[in-house]
Amino acid sequence: MRVNSLEFENFRNLEKNKIFTDKNTNVIFGENAQGKTNLLECIWLFCGGHSFRGSAEKELINFNEKFAKIKLEFTSQDREQNAEIRYTGNKKEVFINGVKKKSGASLIEKFSCVVFSPEHLSLVKAGPGIRRKFLDGALCQQKLKYAKYFSKYNQILNQRNALLKDINKHPKLQVTLEIWNENLASFGAYIIAERIKYAEKLKENAKFFHSGISNDRETLDIEYVSTIKEINVDNLEEIKEKFLAELNNKLKDDLYNGYTTVGPHRDDINILINGMKAKNFGSQGQQRSAVLSLKLSEATVLSEILEEKPVLLLDDVLSELDSKRQDYLLNKIDGYQVFITCCEHNDKKQLQDGKLFVVNQGRITEE
Numbered sequence: 336m337r338v339n340s341l342e343f344e345n346f347r348n349l350e351k352n353k354i355f356t357d358k359n360t361n362v363i364f365g366e367n368a369q370g371k372t373n374l375l376e377c378i379w380l381f382c383g384g385h386s387f388r389g390s391a392e393k394e395l396i397n398f399n400e401k402f403a404k405i406k407l408e409f410t411s412q413d414r415e416q417n418a419e420i421r422y423t424g425n426k427k428e429v430f431i432n433g434v435k436k437k438s439g440a441s442l443i444e445k446f447s448c449v450v451f452s453p454e455h456l457s458l459v460k461a462g463p464g465i466r467r468k469f470l471d472g473a474l475c476q477q478k479l480k481y482a483k484y485f486s487k488y489n490q491i492l493n494q495r496n497a498l499l500k501d502i503n504k505h506p507k508l509q510v511t512l513e514i515w516n517e518n519l520a521s522f523g524a525y526i527i528a529e530r531i532k533y534a535e536k537l538k539e540n541a542k543f544f545h546s547g548i549s550n551d552r553e554t555l556d557i558e559y560v561s562t563i564k565e566i567n568v569d570n571l572e573e574i575k576e577k578f579l580a581e582l583n584n585k586l587k588d589d590l591y592n593g594y595t596t597v598g599p600h601r602d603d604i605n606i607l608i609n610g611m612k613a614k615n616f617g618s619q620g621q622q623r624s625a626v627l628s629l630k631l632s633e634a635t636v637l638s639e640i641l642e643e644k645p646v647l648l649l650d651d652v653l654s655e656l657d658s659k660r661q662d663y664l665l666n667k668i669d670g671y672q673v674f675i676t677c678c679e680h681n682d683k684k685q686l687q688d689g690k691l692f693v694v695n696q697g698r699i700t701e702e
């Protein structure tokens with residue numbers, strides 16, 4: 336998959352323009368607050384979702400204007416296609432190959448990107464909730480069944496937690512707990528198995544990318560850590576039984592706390608560099624490299640599903656990385672079209688092949 340050109344009018348601070356992109360690497364260079372991230376965001380919106388900065392649609396329109404228009408010409412499955420999004424207030428109209436679509440969701444099947452933005456560093460730095468969200472987000476996108484089971488699991492979990500609180504006041508209610516345990520364990524077993532399988536795939540690819548970024552100096556490992564032990568992903572019935580046993584073991588704790596203390600909602604993934612937890616022992620550069628490797632790995636797994644490589648949008652990845660790591664990101668990610676922002680002159684000089692776009696107060700020029 337690749338972007339051929341991008342056109343925008345009244346989009347954030349970007350001056351009306353049409354740019355023709357390189358099929359491999361595109362460096363977006365400029366000082367702070369010039370519009371580099373706005374340009375990546377503009378491409379990202381064609382994936383059908385919302386702004387990766389969580390902005391409302393009307394915030395995408397230039398402060399002084401009433402509408403914005405963005406247009407993408409891209410190649411997917413060897414076919415040249417185009418998509419256009421028009422924003423008026425909080426209203427959005429989507430056109431694919433000139434045909435108006437009912438909703439933005441129709442873009443999802445047409446165009447895909449994987450984005451890295453500095454907020455993704457929380458994958459290493461923050462608590463387990465962010466890492467679970469990373470796994471669940473990817474799996475919900477890949478498998479409808481996962482999305483359904485995940486939503487069911489959370490409903491049942493909320494109901495079980497409410498019941499735990501009620502039992503403290505009305506102990507007779509405890510007999511009704513069994514049915515919630517049974518359901519929680521059924522859906523939970525599937526979630527755990529799918530997450531472990533996905534984490535395994537991520538691990539293999541992330542190892543490969545991290546060894547490239549670090550010039551073979553570091554080994555990255557990812558391990559799924561479950562509150563349910565010794566799991567065989569091919570035996571859902573067995574996982575369910577183990578989950579049920581664990582729910583019974585922890586019943587006293589759960590009643591005391593008023594919430595469920597075991598299950599996939601309490602699981603995590605460990606991200607290890609050279610065998611040590613990146614969160615506790617990794618340098619800034621190592622943590623950034625680990626997250627990048629994870630995101631590149633996510634893109635590889637997605638490529639297998641799409642049978643085509645998604646476009647990579649890398650926002651502000653080069654800072655805190657030494658020149659060898661930067662060289663890998665600028666010149667050695669094979670087969671992907673990459674858009675990468677930077678604000679240091681030395682960083683852009685490392686680009687061996689591809690296009691360089693300079694952003695100055697929203698005006699984009701090709702150098």
Ligand SMILES: Nc1ncnc2c1ncn2[C@@H]1O[C@H](COP(=O)(O)OP(=O)(O)OP(=O)(O)O)[C@@H](O)[C@H]1O
Pocket residue numbers: 346347348365366367368369370371372373374394395396397398399651678
């Ligand atoms: N709707 C809008 N209309 C006009 N300007 C906007 C709008 N939304 C954001 N901006 C402006 O865009 C600029 C920020 O652009 P952007 O986030 O792309 O910066 P950047 O070049 O990526 O900077 P940095 O290197 O600091 O990350 C800000 O000056 C902001 O005021």
